Amino acid sequence: MTHSNQAKGSLDPRRWTALAILLTGAFLPPLDFFIVNVALPSIREDFHASASTMQLIISSYATTYAVMLITGGRLGDLYGRRNVFLAGMVAFAAASGLCSFAWSPSVLITGRILQGFAAAIMAPQALASINAIFPDHEKSKALSFYALTFGLASMAGLFLGGTLIGLNVFGLGWRSIFLINLPVIAIAAPAALVMLRETRLEHARKLDLGGAMLIALALFALISPLIEGREQGWPNWSILMLSASLPLLLLFWRYEQKVGAAGGDPIVEPRLLQVPGLKRGLFSALFFYAFAAFWLTFSVYQQGGLGRTPFEAGVAILPATVGFVLGPFASGSILRVFGRYSAAAGMTLEAAGLFATAALISFGTPEYLFVALFFIGAGQGIALPNLVKTVVQRVDPARSGLVSGLVNSMLQIGGALATALIGGLFFSILGSSSDAGSIGHAYSVAAVAIGLCLLIAGWLSADLPLNNNVHR
Template structure:
């Protein structure tokens, strides 16, 4: 069936309403990936949960999101983007309710897995619709807007979480950070049913169950030793899981290539990797996601567990970071990225690395809050300048027939990076402070931030390989 939505078939008002609809769901998804950072100490205390359980609360969302995101993109290609958007919104709202009603760490972790799975169905439909609604040139502005809103939503998550913990509306305490999704979920559902136009891929595609299972096994065996290994004393099975993970990633890639050749429809689209911008963009996206997720999680933990900051104070300290993100992304709009190309994300990576290290040093040296805020502002500017271009760069030359799976692959890599980043950085962090001595926690944050900065510096070398003219074939 041919694409039912193209940029010239709808009025500007219709396109704007459709864009606003998918933006609501996009914000819900991004906020929920970070909102628990500020709430984790309160959740852990209320549920008497272990450090490992708290890591699963964060990484579990990334895990199911990452594994099922490409599936969600393919389902949109097969059955229609608007239809799958609505299904995803319903599932996400119900999973948020389950999170808010959880009675122990295990129940919350399972509900977060379900929430991530529903988000995986919901999220890629928005990117696919943008690919279909707008021309390549128009997409730069729209995807840049996604970057602006996404960056602010990612930083706004901890701010909102801190405010909700402090205010505890209706006496709900930490549960409010999940239950706040309910009214927005209902709004997104109504808008999705009434404002989104139909659209699906022009190619005949088939679901890929074996590929999905291989991806789940590969990512699961990557995360399991990182999250559970430290508490278990790093037994023999952690090494076995690491080796198995490497083999499973190779098996997944090999299977997808064979399936695409023999059947013509795979979970991912190997042909997309022929474009250097797509390859480098995905790799850079993974590295950025690892750095940002690890930094934000350990930053919140250091403030609350190590320096006795109240949740409201943690929320307020995220404000300069959010302002920096907004300032950074605003410089890479419709004109800046095509004009300056790869120099934009390279500058962002260097700036973010500098800002993160400055923040860690300020906390370690117990400098005044205004100094910490200034370092966070610099880190935020770098984050915005780096993250904003990655979507447009990665998807610049994608065939519209693969709009759903390309957008899902980009988002999947973000989630894989986030899952690995939170698991790896948090494991290093908790290993350095196994007894939770307050005086050692700022030093632990300094060490983990150095790992983040090294990751960002490696990104600079990678981004240098991008073509000079990013948006010309």
């Protein structure tokens, strides 16, 4: 099956300009997750809100985003990636406006849910469109820019949030972190309308609403307690929801099989997961994003163990940022040397950096952490584009939206699992202690656990060929 509006062998002359627009859609969702983390103290002071309300401001966005990614990717396949990308952008701008003018915590939480929904519609179209409009020999370079954007968004959020709140432009305080999205989208949306080529399934059918609702319900039952449960001491509702997630996933799978057998168009085609290496690649993405737990644990170590301010902690992470910027640009050379083991090489380098941080802290020499942080960032920058390419390219570009949604969803689930499990391990080891030695020890154990997850991800990705017979 081919994608419409693009003849085989043709090249879109505006594809690199289109990439810059698409990367806006990849940049905003992770930016808005991390930028709000920095603003939470100001929001709490303004609304006199409880800690549980503050957690909801974060988790409502993260949960909605992760739950809706698969459906968002499928919408692009069916109704056109440019159309869905634009709809997601406009909705994201409207939700950001609601957040910025929120007059109560409940309104802000509502805005965050709408932001998460819009982000899940918008984000998969960027990766899917890259796979659809770029020829094979240019995809590595395009995906390197995608990986760079994806990673820099999280790091930029930590700096931009503090800067905007500190400057207090027009007395807006924390509200400016949402308003900043509006001029960006005001420029990107009209440009997308003009510059993006429409791609979609050639013989698109209607959305599988039953499948969409079941997968959303199953993922909500899995992800929501992982995000909220640890913060609340694993209450009964979180255990019940986790217990229900597997039966719901099985029910979804049986439903999709029935839809396919009846000649329908399931939201996740069962035969798609039979593509050689696809399941292995998705599980690699799951373990790969255990790295999300690093941001939590290392932040606590820097501020609690080393006594750094949030700004000083942000400056200290710059070597990782530099490594992440340089890593994707080295992907081409890494690919020529390591071939199909390129993603594994990046993950191994990243794991080595994490092990090095644990060793440096254990030996009492944190002043050399900048070297290890550089290798962590470089490894992440090398691994991400190579992993994404080997997974997304396994299917026909017409179904890139679905696979992009699957990849992003696995990354989000992996991040939620790691934050809950490795974060839980970190706080269990730390207990009630607050001295630098105890925090350093707890971080070191967590860093080793994250590194081991990365090595598993590298092993899973190691046997995935870069070029595969495309499933159509």
